[in-house]
Amino acid sequence: MLSNRINLKIVHKGAILVLVPLFFELIFLGVLTELLHRAEVEVQRQVRSKAIISQANTLSKLFYDAGVAMGGYSITKSPLFSDRYDKIVRQIPEDLEELRKLVGDNPKQKQILENLQKITVTGLKILGEAKSAIDDNRVDVAQFRARHMYKEIRSLADKLQDELRGLTEDERRIEQESPEKQNRSRTILKVFLVGGVVANILIAFVLLWFFTRSIKNRLDVLTDNSFRLARGQPLNPPVGGGDEISHLDGVFHSMADALTEAHRKEKAVIDNAVDVICSIDMDGKFVAVNPACYENWGYTPDELLGKRFIEVIAPQDISDTIKAVRAIRAEKSNLQFDNRVRRKDSSEINVSWSAYWSEKERAMFCVAHDITERKLAEEAIRASEHRIRTIINHMIVGLVIVNQDGYIESMNPSAEKIFGYKAEEIVGRHLLSLFSDSKFFSEHNESDTTSFMDTLFNQALNRIGEFDCIKKNGEDFPVELSISELKTHEGERYMANILDVSERKEVERLKKEFVSTVSHELRTPLTSIRGSLTLLSVGAMGALPDQAKKVVSIAERNTIRLIGLINDILDIEKLEAGKLDMVFENTNMKDIMERSEQSVNTFAANNGVKLEMMPTDAQVYADGDRIVQVLVNLLSNAIKFSPQGQTVTVAVESAAGFVHVRVIDRGRGIPEQFKKLLFQRFQQVEASDAKKKGGTGLGLAICKGIIEQHGGQIGVDSEEGKGSTFWFRLPPARTDSTVVVQPQETRAS
Amino acid sequence: MKVLIIDDEEDVREIAKMSLNLLGGLDVVEAENGQHGIEVAAQNKPDVILLDMNMPILDGPSTLEALRTNEATKDIPVIFLTAKAMTQEIEKLKRMGATGVLTKPFDPTTLATQVQDILKE
Numbered sequence: 001m002l003s004n005r006i007n008l009k010i011v012h013k014g015a016i017l018v019l020v021p022l023f024f025e026l027i028f029l030g031v032l033t034e035l036l037h038r039a040e041v042e043v044q045r046q047v048r049s050k051a052i053i054s055q056a057n058t059l060s061k062l063f064y065d066a067g068v069a070m071g072g073y074s075i076t077k078s079p080l081f082s083d084r085y086d087k088i089v090r091q092i093p094e095d096l097e098e099l100r101k102l103v104g105d106n107p108k109q110k111q112i113l114e115n116l117q118k119i120t121v122t123g124l125k126i127l128g129e130a131k132s133a134i135d136d137n138r139v140d141v142a143q144f145r146a147r148h149m150y151k152e153i154r155s156l157a158d159k160l161q162d163e164l165r166g167l168t169e170d171e172r173r174i175e176q177e178s179p180e181k182q183n184r185s186r187t188i189l190k191v192f193l194v195g196g197v198v199a200n201i202l203i204a205f206v207l208l209w210f211f212t213r214s215i216k217n218r219l220d221v222l223t224d225n226s227f228r229l230a231r232g233q234p235l236n237p238p239v240g241g242g243d244e245i246s247h248l249d250g251v252f253h254s255m256a257d258a259l260t261e262a263h264r265k266e267k268a269v270i271d272n273a274v275d276v277i278c279s280i281d282m283d284g285k286f287v288a289v290n291p292a293c294y295e296n297w298g299y300t301p302d303e304l305l306g307k308r309f310i311e312v313i314a315p316q317d318i319s320d321t322i323k324a325v326r327a328i329r330a331e332k333s334n335l336q337f338d339n340r341v342r343r344k345d346s347s348e349i350n351v352s353w354s355a356y357w358s359e360k361e362r363a364m365f366c367v368a369h370d371i372t373e374r375k376l377a378e379e380a381i382r383a384s385e386h387r388i389r390t391i392i393n394h395m396i397v398g399l400v401i402v403n404q405d406g407y408i409e410s411m412n413p414s415a416e417k418i419f420g421y422k423a424e425e426i427v428g429r430h431l432l433s434l435f436s437d438s439k440f441f442s443e444h445n446e447s448d449t450t451s452f453m454d455t456l457f458n459q460a461l462n463r464i465g466e467f468d469c470i471k472k473n474g475e476d477f478p479v480e481l482s483i484s485e486l487k488t489h490e491g492e493r494y495m496a497n498i499l500d501v502s503e504r505k506e507v508e509r510l511k512k513e514f515v516s517t518v519s520h521e522l523r524t525p526l527t528s529i530r531g532s533l534t535l536l537s538v539g540a541m542g543a544l545p546d547q548a549k550k551v552v553s554i555a556e557r558n559t560i561r562l563i564g565l566i567n568d569i570l571d572i573e574k575l576e577a578g579k580l581d582m583v584f585e586n587t588n589m590k591d592i593m594e595r596s597e598q599s600v601n602t603f604a605a606n607n608g609v610k611l612e613m614m615p616t617d618a619q620v621y622a623d624g625d626r627i628v629q630v631l632v633n634l635l636s637n638a639i640k641f642s643p644q645g646q647t648v649t650v651a652v653e654s655a656a657g658f659v660h661v662r663v664i665d666r667g668r669g670i671p672e673q674f675k676k677l678l679f680q681r682f683q684q685v686e687a688s689d690a691k692k693k694g695g696t697g698l699g700l701a702i703c704k705g706i707i708e709q710h711g712g713q714i715g716v717d718s719e720e721g722k723g724s725t726f727w728f729r730l731p732p733a734r735t736d737s738t739v740v741v742q743p744q745e746t747r748a749s
Numbered sequence: 750m751k752v753l754i755i756d757d758e759e760d761v762r763e764i765a766k767m768s769l770n771l772l773g774g775l776d777v778v779e780a781e782n783g784q785h786g787i788e789v790a791a792q793n794k795p796d797v798i799l800l801d802m803n804m805p806i807l808d809g810p811s812t813l814e815a816l817r818t819n820e821a822t823k824d825i826p827v828i829f830l831t832a833k834a835m836t837q838e839i840e841k842l843k844r845m846g847a848t849g850v851l852t853k854p855f856d857p858t859t860l861a862t863q864v865q866d867i868l869k870e
Contacts, residue, residue: 520803523832524758527854531764534857540771563854 007242013211021204028196035189055099116163218245225252276368280309298344314340328357350375398498406431406453418500420472436468477502530559568698575705582623586733589618589652596631608644616652618659619733626706633699634663634726641667658729669720679704751776753795755786757804773861783807791821802831817846
C-alpha cells in the first residue's frame with residue numbers, strides 16, 4: 001500500500017484528504033472565474049458595438065442634416081436653417097468625441113475614426129465656406145460653391161458613409177460574432193463545471209477509499225489485538241507503517257511482551273518460592289498450590305488440589321483457623337494469622353499465614369511461611385534474654401543504664417544494693433545524684449549535669465575510672481566505674497558498670513600498713529643483727545679466731561642478702577601496685593653512672609672485674625635514684641657473671657627521642673630460651689645461680705618495672721659464650737624541666 | 750665530735766654507738782626517747798643528733814620541733830635514722846630543719862663517714 005510505503009501519519013492522511021480536493025476546487029474556481037470574466041467582457045463589447053453603430057448612424061445623419069440645412073439656407077437664407085446648421089456643426093465634434101470614446105483602443109476602428117474625422121473636418125470646412133458665401137450674398141460664388149460643395153459634400157458624405165459603414169460593419173461583425181463566442185464559452189463553462197465537480201468527487205472518493213482502507217484494516221487488527229491482550233492470547237503480527245496506529249500496535253506488542261514476561265516471572269517466583277502459595281475456594285478446598293508445598297508440608301501439589309484446607313491444619317488450631325478465615329472473608333481484606341500445619345508425615349510446623357479474600361474470584365489467596373525456625377529463634381532469644389537478665393540480676397557489678405543526657409533508666413539489683421536505692425526510687429533522676437559530687441553540684445542544674453557527664457566520659461568511657469559515690473543514706477564510698485555505649489532500638493544509651501571498691505580499698509590500706517609495718521619491724525632487728533655481725537667481722541670487738549670469722553662472715557653476708565630480699569620484695573610489691581612513686585627531673589647520665597660506679601666499685605674489685613664508664617653528656621628525664629638502682633643492679637649482674645680480669649662497659653648514646661644505655665659484659669652469655677624469662681620474678685639462668693652468685697631473682701623484674709614506669713624499655717642482646725649487653729632506654733631531658741614529685745618510700749641500702 | 754643517738758631500740762642504739770665510737774672514733778651519748786633526748790641534748794650539747802622516727806612518748810618529728818624551739822639545741826644538726834622514710838617525708842623533715850636522713854639497716858662500717866659527709870654538706 002502506498003500509504004504504508006511512505007509511512008504517513010493519520011494526521012497527514014487527514015490533511016491530504018482535505019487538501020487535495022480543496023486544491024482542485026481552487027483550480028476549478030479560478031478557471032470558472034476566468035470564464036465568467038470573459039463572458040462579461042463579451043457582453044460589454046456587444047453593448048459597446050451597438051453604441052458605436054448607433055453613434056455612427058447619428059453622425060452620418062447629422063452630416064446629412066448639415067448638408068440639408070446648408071442647402072435650405074442657401075436657398076432661403078432663412079435663419080431657421082442657419083441656426084439649424086450651426087447647431088449641427090457644434091454637435092458633430094461632440095458626437096465624434098463620443099464615438100472616439102466608444103472605439104477605445106481598437107486599431108482598425110481608430111483608423112476609420114481618424115479618416116472620419118478628416119472627412120468631417122473637410123466637409124465642415126466646405127460647408128463653412130458655402131455658408132460664408134451665402135452670407136456675403138455672393139450667390140454666384142455660393143451657387144458655384146454650392147455645386148462644387150455639393151459634389152464634394154456628396155463625395156465626402158459617401159466617404160463618410162463608407163467609413164461609418166466600415167465601422168458599423170466591423171461592429172456588426174463583432175456583434176454577430178459575440179453570441180457565438182458566448183455560446184461556446186457557456187458550453188466550455190458547463191463542461192468544465194460538470195467535469196470539475198465530477199473530478200473533485202472522484203478524487204475525494206479515491207482518497208477516502210485509499211485512506212480508510214489503510215486505517216480501517218489496521219484499526220480492526222488493533223481492536224482484535226486489544227481483545228487478544230485481554231484474553232492473554234498471542235497478538236496478530238505487527239500492522240506495519242509509521243503512523244499512530246502502528247505506534248499503538250507497537251505499544252500493544254510491548255505490553256503483551258511485558259505481560260508475558262511478568263507472567264513468566266510471576267510463575268517462576270511462585271514455582272520457586274520457599275513459602276507455600278495457594279488459593280482456596282469457597283468450600284475451603286485447594287484450587288492451586290505451588291511446588292513449595294512438598295518441601296514445606298510433604299505433600300505434592302497434586303495431592304493437595306481438591307483437598308480441604310482444614311485437613312492440613314493441626315487439630316488443636318482448627319477452630320482458631322476457621323475463625324481467622326471467616327474474619328478474612330467478612331472484612332474482605334488482608335489478614336495474618338499463625339497456626340500449626342500437620343505435615344504429611346504427621347509432624348507439625350509453625351506457619352504464619354498471610355491471606356487475602358478475593359470477592360471477584362470467590363477465593364482466598366494465601367502465602368504460608370514456615371516460622372518454626374523463627375519460633376525456635378524467638379524461644380532461644382527469650383531464653384538468652386532470660387539468661388542475660390539472670391546474669392545481670394545476679395552479677396556483683398552494679399549496672400546503671402542512663403539515657404544520653406545521663407538520666408537513669410534502669411538499675412540492676414547489685415546497683416540497688418550498692419547504692420541502697422530501689423530502682424523505682426532512682427529511675428528518672430540524674431546519674432550525678434549517685435556521686436559524692438552531688439553534694440556540691442545540683443542534678444537539677446543543666447550546666448552541672450553536663451559538666452559532670454563530660455568529666456565522667458572523659459575518665460570512664462570505655463575504661464575504668466575511680467570515683468566517689470554516695471549511698472542513699474549519705475555515706476560516701478569509692479567505686480570503680482566504666483561507661484560503655486549501648487545501642488538500643490530506642491536510641492543510644494549508656495551503661496555504667498559500677499564496682500564498690502570500699503573493701504578492696506580497705507584491703508589495700510591494710511596491705512600498705514602491713515608492708516610499712518613489715519618494713520619497719522623487720523628492718524629494725526636486722527639493723528642490730530647486721531650491725532653486730534659487721535662489727536664482729538671487722539674486728540671491732542677484737543680479732544676473732546679464723547673459724548669464728550668465717551662463720552660471722554657467712555652470717556653477715558646472708559643478713560645483707562636478707563635485707564636485699566626484703567627491699568626487693570617491697571619494691572616489687574609497690575611496682576605491681578603502681579605505687580613505686582618517683583621524682584622525675586632532668587638528670588645527667590654522667591652523675592648516675594658515677595654514683596652507680598661508686599656503689600659497685602668494691603664489688604667489682606673483689607671479683608677482679610674492671611669497670612669502664614664511657615664518657616657522655618646525655619641527660620635523661622628520670623628519677624636519678626631509681627636509675628642508679630637499675631644501673632647498679634645491671635652492673636652487679638654483669639660483674640657477677642664476668643670472668644676475672646674482664647671489663648664491664650657502660651655506654652650511653654643519645655638517639656632520636658630517647659637515651660640508650662648499655663651495660664656490656666664479656667661473660668658466658670644467656671641462652672636464647674631464657675631471654676624472655678629474665679625479666680620475670682625469681683628467674684635466674686641456672687637454678688644454682690641464686691646460691692652461687694647471690695641475689696634474689698627479683699632484680700631484673702624491678703629494673704623492668706622502674707624503666708617501664710619511666711615510659712622506657714629494657715632488654716638484653718646476648719649470644720651464648722660471647723657475653724651479654726643489657727640495655728635500657730629512657731626519655732631524654734625535657735626542655736620545660738618540671739620536677740614531678742610523687743610519694744615514694746626510700747630504699748634502704 | 751660528740752653524737753647523740755635518740756632511739757627507743759636499745760640494740761640499735763648499742764650498734765650505732767659501737768659503729769660510731771669503735772669504728773668512727775666519735776663520742777656518743779644516748780637517749781631512749783624524744784623527751785629524754787631533748788634533755789640530754791640540752792645538757793651535753795652534742796655536735797650532731799641521730800634521731801629515730803618512730804618512738805613512744807615523743808616521736809622523731811616532734812622531737813626535732815622541740816629541739817629547734819629550744820635555744821640550747823636549736824642549732825644542733827639533726828640527722829634522722831629511720832627504717833621507713835618517704836621521699837616526701839624526707840623533704841618535709843628537711844623543711845622542718847633536719848640536716849639529713851639515713852636509713853636503717855645502716856652499714857656500721859660507714860655510719861660515721863656518712864654522718865660526717867652529711868655534716869660537711
